[in-house]
Amino acid sequence: MHHFKGTIYQAYEPILFQSIWNPFVFRCIDHVLIDGNDKGISKIVYRSCSGRDRLGPFRLSDITWLTANTENPLAVGQYVNNCSNERAANVCYQEYDVPEAFPLELRQYLPNVNYRHDTQRPLRCVVLVALRDIRPGEELFSNYFTIVH
Template identity: 30%
Template sequence: MRDFLHRLYPYQALKLMFQRVRLIVVKPNTPIGHSPPLCQDSQPFDPDWARSQLVTLFRALKHTCKEHGHTNHGRLGSIRRSILHQQLGFHLEIGPSRIQNAGLGVFLRGHRIIRPGSIVAMYPGTLYRPGEAIFFNSIQNRYILKCNDGVYVDGKAKGLSGSIFRSANGRDNYPGITPTADTTWMMDWNFQHSKKAAVSGQEVPGVTRIGSVLLKNPLAVGQIVNNGTKLFPPNVRYQELDIRARECPLDLQEFLPNIWSSGDWHVHDHDHDSEAMEDVPVDWSEHSRNYLRTVILITTKHIEEDEELYSTYIEENSFM
């Protein structure tokens, strides 16, 4: 019953309504005519800036892969960590969450303070347009996000969800063409963590961590970020971000950790399209068939060294 309620839309809608009511209540001492202060996570967001940040990071990672393609995996991982530091000022590590019985969590390492509004992760997974079948892979699946326009993102790497992502990736990325999606995010993080703990001989929970530099795209760990609690309040939020083919060069699209379950997004908007189409309003009734939907996680407050990331599953913002 608990899992059913977690996925029951009326229940979640009612929960969201009461949450919003609590957020806008004005305190008794608030002067008449004055609005309550905005929440920290209501700061402006620039989608063009976000796309530029991601493309710059992908370009640096691509350059690293070309220069050190034959380097051993450990060496390549340290190089990717260095790239992440240069571009964003931190790297991510996976380890036991500070929330009891929450499994693994994502930690920011190697920085002093990360400011609000910074990109710290991406939410990978298969994308479903409204009306597409998602029932069977939604059973016992807590990794599905629903976007504001009805698009779903399934970030589960195992079972039916994982098979669907690999199948869609094989459809769009057959041998001989430039890859347009990343599948390295689908690794078994629990296995990797156990393996490192066994090698290092550390059995104390919370000590052993593994870096996200094992991934082609080190930011693709949003599905591991835990939901915040009263003791550990949220410090990041989900942000929808759509990317067109011309906004991310073809040779960099191998770092994108999302894929549509049906249809290749390059079919309707390729780099050769006329620039005159820039001024044509987008028909959102087609749910952006010429876009790739991504969901990034951005900070809502200052985050200090070695702090764990916590999100809120009940909130998401849309900026195209």
């Protein structure tokens, strides 16, 4: 199972500059957006939001996916390519909201952060679920336009 990492924007929040020429923006069913780009302004925004949201000694999100030393090796969801007739999808998307009861000390491994610190709703995450057994080194394909409810 892989995470689609990145900054979470509610449907009404401004994302214009971060989204220009950015193929890594994922749109959820309810129009929440995840900017999974690990470069440029998207990277700066994620770092800044992640540094801002801390609770005592705990980070509330994983920042290591922006570095060479990734602590959550599952946070690679945005590198999945689009399937075609010749190359069928082998993963699909599942959106979920992190429950309030999720342990504080484990939040540092979640590769998503809210753009706005005063967002009232739970953190949105999107994971990729394998549709069949996948061998090491196999390229991952999803149907960019299908979401499992």
